[in-house]
Amino acid sequence: MNKLTPKAAFRKLAAIYTRMSDQYVKAADAMNLSCEGCTSNCCLTFFQHHTYIEWAYLWHGLNQLDESVRQTIVERAGDYVEQARLAFAKGERPHVMCPLNLGDEGQGRCGLYEHRLMICRMHGVPNFLTRPDGRKVEFPGCWKCQELSAAMREAGREPVAVDRTPLYADLAKLEMAFVGRKLRNLPRVDHTIAEMIVLGPPKF
Template structure:
């Protein structure tokens, strides 16, 4: 059975969400990520074209008043805050949130800019406070290079199927405002 890039994106999201839930259950209070904590949402960012399409689909399912409120926040809101963030610190597009939002807070292994440096592990500064992140068991650490590679492959397949250029990124504010 051939799955579409969007179906595979949903599978990736499901796996990452399960990984996050497992890490949260395993580490309990060592991870401060909870509903209403929105520190990681205090910026504006871009998403891949496949993620933008998933967000557009989720937006289409919202009531018109909610879509209009999101579009207004995207156009006129605080430029240092994700426009999907509502007044109670909740994400208005939580089910369709992009990969970066699904992984934020977890220990993430990534390669530093220098090719000769060893991989670095980082996490939200509210999580694993006072601990050496390199001591966190490997089963609780996501590999950023692997995730980025999988997402890029899905995005390329999505772009090819849609006849669009590969590698395009879209500001989340543009998606929410209907301008991108």
């Protein structure tokens, strides 16, 4: 497989994101799920991300921001990493606002909404993943989704769940095409968005 240029790889990644968005909307509309009136915030959920291409795409977006905004995000990312470290030291799961959420008291929209990563895009609706060994891993969605799902089942209806297996398969292929043969020898990506920001663009 020929190694892709960043421009070509990002175009293909955006196409995968568009497919994901279409499926998300279908699942959300089936249960009338929306973020309106939600008392929680998905940006407080602790997520780790696992691809170099999404890491690079994140920085592609960061580099399009005004310097002052980008610097604010970098500073918030540093604070996030430290707060997460302290939480883990106490045996707790971090519950810290994502540095990309620039609204007052965490109620704003993602500062890199068009460049947000796959896991951020999937959070909310029911979805599942079939592993290479055939085991099915299910994700129930956010708390609001779970309440709506329970109500649907009581009424004899099954919520629409997004099969993210083909999306992940295509992302894995794209990762290989983007990074190239070096991928097998590189450290596994296992970072929060904050860590990806603090560490800078990926190097490979």
